[in-house]
Amino acid sequence: MTADAGLPRRKFWGWGLEGEAATREERDRLLSALCLELGVSELQAVPPPRVEEFSLPAPRLRAPATLAPILTDDPRQRLVHAYGKSLPDSVRMFRRHAPAPPDLVAFPRDESDVAALLEWLDGESAAAIPFGGGSSVCGGVEPAVGEAYAAAVSVDLERLDRVLEVDAASLAARIQAGTRGPALEAQLKEHGLTLRHFPQSFEHSTLGGWIATRSGGHFATLATHIDDLVESLRAVTPSGVLETRRLPASGAGPSPERLLLGSEGTLGVITEAWMRVRRRPRFRAGASVRFAGFSRGADAVRALAQSELYPANCRLIDAEEAEAAGAGGGGALLVLGFESADHPLEPWLQRALEIVRDFGGSIAGGSGGSSAEAGGGRSGQSSSSERSTREDAAGAWRRAFLRAPYFRELLTPRGVISDTFETAVTWSGFETLYQGVLERMDRAFREITGRPGRLTCRFTHVYPDGPAPYFSFRVHSTLDAMLEQWREIKAAANEAVVSLGGTITHHHAVGRDHRPGWEQERSPLFGEALRAAKAALDPHGILNPGVLIEPSDRSVGVTGALAP
Ligand SMILES: Cc1cc2nc3c(=O)[nH]c(=O)nc-3n(C[C@H](O)[C@H](O)[C@H](O)COP(=O)(O)OP(=O)(O)OC[C@H]3O[C@@H](n4cnc5c(N)ncnc54)[C@H](O)[C@@H]3O)c2cc1C
Numbered sequence: 414m415t416a417d418a419g420l421p422r423r424k425f426w427g428w429g430l431e432g433e434a435a436t437r438e439e440r441d442r443l444l445s446a447l448c449l450e451l452g453v454s455e456l457q458a459v460p461p462p463r464v465e466e467f468s469l470p471a472p473r474l475r476a477p478a479t480l481a482p483i484l485t486d487d488p489r490q491r492l493v494h495a496y497g498k499s500l501p502d503s504v505r506m507f508r509r510h511a512p513a514p515p516d517l518v519a520f521p522r523d524e525s526d527v528a529a530l531l532e533w534l535d536g537e538s539a540a541a542i543p544f545g546g547g548s549s550v551c552g553g554v555e556p557a558v559g560e561a562y563a564a565a566v567s568v569d570l571e572r573l574d575r576v577l578e579v580d581a582a583s584l585a586a587r588i589q590a591g592t593r594g595p596a597l598e599a600q601l602k603e604h605g606l607t608l609r610h611f612p613q614s615f616e617h618s619t620l621g622g623w624i625a626t627r628s629g630g631h632f633a634t635l636a637t638h639i640d641d642l643v644e645s646l647r648a649v650t651p652s653g654v655l656e657t658r659r660l661p662a663s664g665a666g667p668s669p670e671r672l673l674l675g676s677e678g679t680l681g682v683i684t685e686a687w688m689r690v691r692r693r694p695r696f697r698a699g700a701s702v703r704f705a706g707f708s709r710g711a712d713a714v715r716a717l718a719q720s721e722l723y724p725a726n727c728r729l730i731d732a733e734e735a736e737a738a739g740a741g742g743g744g745a746l747l748v749l750g751f752e753s754a755d756h757p758l759e760p761w762l763q764r765a766l767e768i769v770r771d772f773g774g775s776i777a778g779g780s781g782g783s784s785a786e787a788g789g790g791r792s793g794q795s796s797s798s799e800r801s802t803r804e805d806a807a808g809a810w811r812r813a814f815l816r817a818p819y820f821r822e823l824l825t826p827r828g829v830i831s832d833t834f835e836t837a838v839t840w841s842g843f844e845t846l847y848q849g850v851l852e853r854m855d856r857a858f859r860e861i862t863g864r865p866g867r868l869t870c871r872f873t874h875v876y877p878d879g880p881a882p883y884f885s886f887r888v889h890s891t892l893d894a895m896l897e898q899w900r901e902i903k904a905a906a907n908e909a910v911v912s913l914g915g916t917i918t919h920h921h922a923v924g925r926d927h928r929p930g931w932e933q934e935r936s937p938l939f940g941e942a943l944r945a946a947k948a949a950l951d952p953h954g955i956l957n958p959g960v961l962i963e964p965s966d967r968s969v970g971v972t973g974a975l976a977p
Contacts, residue, residue, distance in 0.1 A: 423493050423547075423617070425464070425489060425492040425493040425495070425506070426461055426462050426492075426503070426506035426507065426822070427461065427503070427506075427819075427821065427822035428498060428617070428818040428819055428821065428822065429616070429617060429818070429819065433819065434819055434822070435816065435819045435820055435822075435823060439816060439819070439820070440823060443820055443823055443824075444456065444823065444827075446737075447824075447827065447829060447889075450867075450889065451889055456827045456828075457827070458823075458826040458827045459507055459826045459892060460826070461507070461822065461826070462506055462507060462509050464488050464489045464492060466509045467488070467492060467509055467511055469488055469491060469492075469511065469514055470512065470513075470514075472486045472491075472516040472517055472564070473516045473563060473564040474516045474517055474537060474539055474563070474564040474566065476517060477533060479529070480519070480526075480529060480530060480533060483519050483520050483521055483522060483526055483530075484517045484518070484519050484520075484566075485517065485518050485520070486516070486517050486518075487518070490518045491514040491515055491516075491517075491518060492506075492511060492514060493518075493547065494514065494515050494518050494542075494544055494547065494554065494556070494567035494569065495511040495513070495514035495515070495555070495556070496511070496547075496554070496555055497547055497548060497549035497550060497551075497552065497553060497554045497555065497924075498547065498548050498549065498550055498614075498818075498821075499549070499550040499551065499552065499832075499926065499974065500821070500825070500830065500831065500832040500899055501552075501896055501899055501900075501926075501974035502555075502974070503821050503822065503825040504825055504892070504895055504896045504899070505896070505974075507825050507826050507892060508892065508896075513555075513556060513557045513558075513565070513972075514556065515542060515556045515565050515566055515567040516539075516564040516565055516566060517564075517566045517567075518544075518566070518567045518569055519566055519567065519568045519569065520569050520571065520572050521568065521570065521572065521573070522572050522573075523573070524573075524647070524649060524654075524684045524685075527568065527570075527649045527682050527684060528649050528654070530566070530568060531649060531650070531651050531682070531955070532651070534566055534955055535651045535953055535955055537563055537564065538562060538563045538953070538955075539562055539563045539564040539565060539566055539955065540556065540558040540562040540564070540565040540566070540955050540956075540957070540958050541565075541566055541568050541682070541955050541956055541957070542554055542555075542556045542565060542566070542567045542568065542678065542957055543568050543570070543621070543625065543678035543682045543683075543956070543957060544567045544568060544569040544570065545569075545570060545590070545591065545618060545619035545620075545621045545622025545623075545625070546593060546614065546617045546618035546619045546622055547617075548614040548617050548618040548622065549622075549626070549922065549924055550833075550921055550924075551918070551921055551922050551923060551924030551925065551926040551927050552924040552925030552926045552960070552973040552974055552975070553626065553677055553678070553922055553923075553924035553925070553957075553960055554567070554678075555925065555972075555973045555974075557925070557959065557972035557973040557976070558958050558959060558969055558972065559959075559968075559969050559970060559972055561958070561967040561968060561969055562955070562958065562967075568682060569591075570589075570590050570591030570619065570621055570682070570684075571591045571593075571619075572591060573589035573590055573591035573592070573621075573684060573685070574589055574591050574592045574593065574596055575588075575589050575592065575600065576588050576589075576592065576597065576600035576601060577589060577685065579601075579604050579606065579690075580687075581604065581606075583661075584606070584689060584690055584691060584692075585644050585659070585687050585688065585689055585690060586601060586604075586606065586608075586687070586688055586690050587685060587686070587687050587688075588608075588620050588685060588686060588687075588688055589620070589684065589685045590619060590620050590621025590624070590682075590683045590684050590685055590686065591619050591620075591621060592619060592620050593616070593617065593618065593619050594610075594611070594612075594615035594616055594617075594618060594619075595615070595616055597620060601690055602693070605692060605693055606690040606691065606692060606693065607690060607691060607692075607693045607694075608642060608688055608690050608691075609630070609631055609632070609691060609694075610623060610628070610630035610631065610639055610642060611630050611631035612628045612629060612630050612631075612920075613814060613815070613817075613818065614818070620686060620688070621682075621683045621684075621686075623639040624639055624643060624646065624673065624674060624683055624686060625673075625674075625675070625676055625677050625678055625683060625922075626675065626677060626920075626921075626922035627639060627640055627674050627675040627920065627922065628920055628922075629873060629874055629881070629919060629920030631725070631726075632725055632726075632874075633724060633725065633726050633727040633728060633872075633873070633874050633875055634718065634723045634724060634725070634727060634874070634875060634876070635723050637874040637876075637881075637920075638920065639674070640671075640674050641689070642688050642689045642690075643670050643674065643686055643687075643688060643689075644659055644660070644661070644686070644687040644688060644689050645657040645658055645659045645660070645670065645686065645687045646670055646673055646683055646685070646686035646687070647683070647684050647685050647686070648673055648680070648681030648682060648683045648684065649681060649682045649684055650680060650681035650682075650950040650951060650956075651950070651951050651952065651953065651955060651956070652949065652950050652951070652952065655669070655673070655681055655950065657669045657670050657673075659687050672946060675922070675923075676961070677922055677923060677924065677957060677960050677961050678956060678957035678960060679947060679951070679956050679957045679958075679960055679961050679962065680946065680947060680950045680951060680956065681950055681951070681956070682956075691754065692754035692755075693754060694752040694753060694754050695753070695754055695755075696752065696753045696754075696755075696756060696757050696758050697750065697751065697752045697758070698750070698751045698752075698757075698758040698759060698761065698762040699726065699748070699749055699750035699751065699762070699807065700749050700750075700762065700765075700766060700776055700777075700778070700807075701740075701746060701747070701748060701749070701776070701777040701778045701805055701806040701807045702746070702747040702749060702766075702769045702774040702775065702776055702777060703742060703743065703744045703745070703746060703747075703774065703775050703777045704729075704744050704745045704747065704772070704773060704774050704775075705744050705745075705773060706732075706744065706745060707729070707731045707732070707745045707847075707870065708844065708847075709745070709772060709773055710729045710744075710745040710747055710772075710774070711729060711843065711844075711847075711872070711880065712772050713747070713768065713769045713771075713772035713773075713774050714727060714729050714747065714872060714875055714880065715840050715875075715880075716768050716769075716771070716772065717749075717765055717768055717769070717875070718875040718876060718877050718880070719877045720764070720765070720768060722751075722761050722764060722765055724749055724750060724751050724761075724765060725750050725751055725752045726748055726749060726750030726751075727747070727748075727749055727750075727872070727875050728747070728748045728810075728871055728872060728873065729745060729746075729747050729871060729872040729880075730745060730746045730747075730748065730810060730871040731745050731869050731870050731871065732744055732745055732746075733867070733869045734869035734870070734871055734885065735806065735810060737813075737869070738809060738810045738813035738814070739809040739810075739812075739813055740806040740807070740809040740810040740813070742777060742806055746777070746806055746807075746810065747769065747774065748806075748807040748810060748811070749762075749765060749769070750807075751765075777805070777806055778805035778806060778807070824887075825892070825895075826892065827892075828889065828890050828891040828892045828893075828894075828895055829887060829888075829889055829890070829895075830862070830886075830887065830888050830889075830890050830895050830898060830899055830902065831885075831886070831887045832885075832886060832899065832902075832903075833883060833884060833885045833886070834883075834884050834903075834906045834907075834910065834921075835873065835881060835882065835883040835884065835918060835919050835920065835921055836881065836882060836910040836915035836916050836917070836918070836919055837874075837876075837879055837880065837881040837882075837915060837916050837919040838879050838880070838882070838913075838914050838915040838916075839878055839879040839914070840878060840879050840880070842879070842913070842914040842915075843879060843880060843882070845913060845914065846882070846910070846913040846914055846915050847870065847882060849909060849913040850868075850870075850882075850884060850906075850909050850910065850913065851868065853905060853908075853909045854866065854868050854884070854886065854902075854905065854906065854909065855868070857901070857902055857905035857906075858886070858888045858902070861898050861901045861902055861905075862888050862889070862890050862894075862898050862902075864888055864889055864890075865888075866886050866887065866888035867886060867887045867888070868884055868885070868886045869884070869885050869886075870882050870883065870884050870885075871883050871885075873919070873920075874919065874920075881919040881920070882915075883919075884906070886902075888902070896974075899974075900974070900975060900977075903926065903975070904929075907927065907929065907930040908930075910930070911930050911933050911934050916934060917930030917931050917933075917934050918930075918931075923960070923961050924960055924961075924973075925959055925960055925971075925972060925973040925974065925975060926973065926974055926975055928959075928960075928961065928962075929975075931961070940962060943961070943962055944962055944965050947962065947964065947965070948965060951964075953966065954966050954967060959972050959973070
C-alpha cells in the first residue's frame with residue numbers, strides 16, 4: 414500500500430489535521446497568561462517534530478501478498494498510530510521519542526479484511542490494536558506490547574465510514590464503526606435524523622471508538638453515555654463474528670452488547686452497529702445561571718438532577734474555569750439547556766429556574782425561553798439559537814471548550830503540564846471527594862514540581878444519585894522533566910478519585926493509564942470473569958494486550974506512558 418493513499422493527513426504529534434491550529438489571537442492570549450503566571454516576558458518552545466527526526470525500529474513483520482493492499486509500513490502512518498492524544502503522548506512526540514510504533518498499519522476495506530487480518534496476526538503471534546480516531550487519552554491505542562508478541566499492527570477502521578441503512582419506523586440506523594462524528598451526522602442529516610452524541614473529540618473520533626470506550630457525549634442527563642444508544646452490534650473476534658440481535662429491549666440474561674461496550678479493543682473489532690437515532694431538535698430553551706460558589710451550585714444541580722426535568726445540558730463550571738474560558742463574571746456558572754424535536758420547552762425551563770433561584774442562583778443570560786428551529790449545531794453548523802446567544806457566558810464557554818484541544822501543542826513544547834481527570838461519585842460522597850481532591854492535588858503539585866498548580870472543576874454529566882466531576886489542571890515544568898512529573902501527578906489523581914469513593918473514569922476509559930485504578934475499583938472475581946470471556950473470544954490474547962486486563966497466557970506488564 415502506498416503512503417497515505419489519498420487519506421487526509423492527520424497530525425501525528427497534535428490534535429486535528431495538518432494546518433489546523435490555535436488562531437493567533439488564541440495563541441497570544443494563552444501565552445500572555447502563561448508568562449504572567451511565571452513572571453517572565455517570553456517562553457521558549459521546541460518546534461513541532463518532523464517524521465525524519467524519529468529513528469523508528471524496522472518493522473518486524475512483512476505483509477503477505479493477499480493483505481499487502483491494506484497494509485503499510487510508511488513511517489508517517491506508523492507515527493500517527495504510535496500514540497493517542499494524551500499529555501504523555503504529546504510529550505513523547507515533542508521529545509521525538511517513539512520507540513514502539515506499530516510495525517505495520519492496516520486499513521481494512523470491509524469486514525472480511527478485518528477477519529483475514531486477525532487470522533493472519535493470530536498465526537504470527539502478533540498483536541492487533543484496533544484504532545478508531547486515535548483520540549484515546551489513556552493509552553488505549555499505544556502498541557506497547559513488549560517482548561511477549563512477535564509484532565504489533567494497528568487496525569485503523571477509517572475506511573468503514575458509512576451509514577449503511579436507516580430504519581425510519583424504528584428510529585435506528587446501521588452505521589460502520591470507522592465513521593467519524595461529522596461524517597456520521599452529515600449522513601444522518603439527509604434523513605432528518607441525528608445520533609446527538611457529541612464528545613468534545615467529536616471531529617476526530619469514531620462510532621467504534623465511542624462504543625469501545627463507552628464515551629460520554631452531549632447529553633448531561635439520561636443518554637449520557639453511548640451505551641443506551643446502541644441497539645445491536647457486530648464485532649470480528651479471532652474466534653469468529655459476534656453479532657447481537659436488534660431489539661428495543663430484552664430481559665434475556667446478561668446483555669451481549671454490554672460485553673462489547675467498554676471492551677476497548679480487547680475482545681473484538683467492532684465493525685458496525687445499529688444505533689438509536691432521533692429526530693433533529695427544533696425547540697430549545699436555555700439559560701446561564703451564576704452561583705456564589707461551586708458547592709452552592711452543586712446543591713442546585715442536585716435538585717435539578719432529582720427533579721425529573723432531565724435537562725439536555727446541565728454543566729456547572731467553577732469560577733476559575735469560567736474566567737479562563739472568557740465566561741467570567743463572578744462565581745460558578747451553570748449552563749442549562751433543554752431541547753426537543755416535539756414540543757416547546759418554556760415550562761421545563763421556568764421550573765428549572767425556580768429551582769436554581771431557591772439555591773441563590775441568579776440568571777445571567779439566555780433565559781429567553783424556547784425557540785423553534787431546524788437543525789442542530791455542531792462542527793461549524795451552529796444553529797440560530799446558538800448564534801443568537803453567542804456572546805453570553807454559555808456561548809463563550811462552549812466556544813472555548815471546542816477550541817481547547819488545539820492548545821496542548823502550545824503548552825507541551827513550553828514545558829506546561831496541562832491535563833484533565835474525571836470521575837463520578839454519589840451525591841452523598843461528592844463534597845468529601847471534591848474537597849479531598851483539591852487538597853491532595855494542591856499538595857501533589859507542590860511536592861512533585863515545587864510549584865503551585867491550577868486546578869479547576871466542572872460537572873460534565875449529572876444523575877439523580879450523583880455528579881460526574883471533571884478536573885482540569887495546569888502546572889509549570891520543563892519538557893525534560895514533565896513526563897516523569899506527570900506520572901507522579903497522575904498516580905496521585907488516580908489514587909485520590911478511587912480512594913475518595915469515585916470511579917477511575919466516568920467516560921475517558923481505562924486503557925493502560927487507568928488500569929491500576931480500575932484494578933483497585935473492580936472486584937477480583939469480575940476481573941477473572943472478564944479474562945474468561947477474553948479467553949473465549951481471543952484465545953491467544955492478540956487483541957490490544959495490556960489494555961484493561963493482562964492477557965492470561967503472557968505478561969505485558971506495565972507499558973506505555975506509565976512505564977518508567
Ligand atoms: C480533546 C479530547 C476530547 C475528548 N472528549 C471526550 C468526551 O467528551 N467524551 C469522551 O467520552 N471521551 C472524550 N475523549 C476521549 C476519546 O475521544 C474517547 O475515548 C473516544 O471514544 C475515542 O474514540 P476514537 O474513535 O478516537 O477511538 P480510539 O482512540 O482510536 O480508540 C479508543 C479505544 O477503543 C478501541 N477501539 C477503537 N475503535 C474500535 C473498534 N472499532 N472496535 C474495537 N475497539 C476499538 C481502541 O483499541 C482503544 O482501546 C476526548 C479525547 C480528546 C483528545
